[in-house]
Amino acid sequence: MKKYNWGILAPGKMSAKFARGLKLLDKAVLYSVGSRDSGRAEKFASEYGFLQAYGSYEELAADDKTDIVYIASPHSLHHQHTLMCLRNGKNVICEKAFALNTRQVQEMIAEARKQNLFLMEALWPHFQPFYRKAHEILKSGMLGEILHLHGWFSFQPPFDPTDRKFNLQLGGGSLLDIGIYPVIDALTFIGVPYEIHTFALFSPSGSEESITVSFRYNSGKMADLYSSFKTNEGIGCKLLCEKGNMIVSRGRDMNQRVILEVHGRPVEEFVFSPEAMGYHWEAEEVMRCLDNNLTESPVVPLSFSLDLIRTLDRIREKAGIVFPGE
Missing domain, CATH: 3.30.360.10 (Dihydrodipicolinate Reductase; domain 2)
Incomplete structure (x- = not known):
């Protein structure tokens, strides 16, 4: 059974919910947390059992051992953080709203396709x-x-x-x-x-x-x-x-x-x-898609996120x- 190292970008209330979901999945390794505040990253990592804590988002994105990053920063930063993670070779699931506007979402999708990496909007329903x-x-x-x-x-x-x-x-x-x-x-x-x-x-x-x-x-x-x-x-x-x-x-x-x-x-x-x-079903879907060499989810396709x-x-x-x- 292939396991995936998960990273959390921006540990907050949504990330806590997502982390509790990850803990239910055998294939998910709670690996890394990145925050602008190293103390906050260390506290979150300790509370939820992550192996690495970083005091910047850039360090999280640069860690070659992280396979998938869950992004839960404010809406206005989703575009920037998604592009950064994709350009560092990370598969991404990003909280809704995917970005501020259509132009940003189009750029995120284009980058994911250029890098041949997985990208999905975290649409819970x-x-x-x-x-x-x-x-x-x-x-x-x-x-x-x-x-x-x-x-x-x-x-x-x-x-x-x-x-x-x-x-x-x-x-x-x-x-x-x-x-x-x-x-x-x-x-x-x-x-x-x-x-x-x-x-x-x-x-x-x-x-x-x-x-x-x-x-x-x-x-x-x-x-x-x-x-x-x-x-x-x-x-x-x-x-x-x-x-x-x-x-x-x-x-x-x-x-x-x-x-x-x-x-x-x-x-x-x-x-x-x-x-x-x-929340674990979102993470489960990401790993199922990666197991099957898919770069987007048939449940939440990128076409739906564009609509x-x-x-x-x-x-x-x-x-x-x-x-x-x-």
Whole structure:
């Protein structure tokens, strides 16, 4: 059994979740951690059992023994850090949002192809049992066609203009941080819209803190999406279909749920409670692809990531969301 040395670039809350997932996988060696703060890297490495700790991202990328790097730095640095890792011969899984805009994502993909290395956006929902169950139900035809999708994600972090959620220099705003999930839902279950309308509210730092987005499709289907740092609704989406409805959500208890409401039948609920919140399945997919000499995942192909970032760019243009340097 081939094993892979994993590196973590930017040890934070997301990296901690991912590391807990890696520990479940026999093929994953928790090898290296890189941070701008050597003390932080050493603490993370000690807590999760990584073998090497580096006080810079460059040292992590230069370590020839690291096979795969998980990137969890702020959105505005994903492009830079992905290119650096690829140019140092590392396969990469990078957190969403993949980058700030389409140009950056295109450059990342081009570099991965030039280097013949694996690249994937870490899109958590695609690997989860509640998403697979939703697809199974839709494929069965019991709900008929989807007519409307309502997606949401909101919570109430304290306002701090230096925090990545509110700092424009770091790609701050609810859209790229949490609003991306309803957009993923719409693209996954319906597709790329032909018409987009938005309304956004902005924080004192200039970052978008609440946004409502409407999608319209040539088929007549519609979607309305909402994300906010001002309300506390949690995360989910509801599919309104010809023969009933389906709610696909993750609760505050971290359980995943699918609630099925077929007309004329009792309501059914399916609950899933994967270990480590299911983050290990993303890492498992990366290693499966490498075992099979694939440079992208058929589960989250780079074409989907391009559709996603192009849609996010269209939303930002409509809402007037601009990041420094664009």
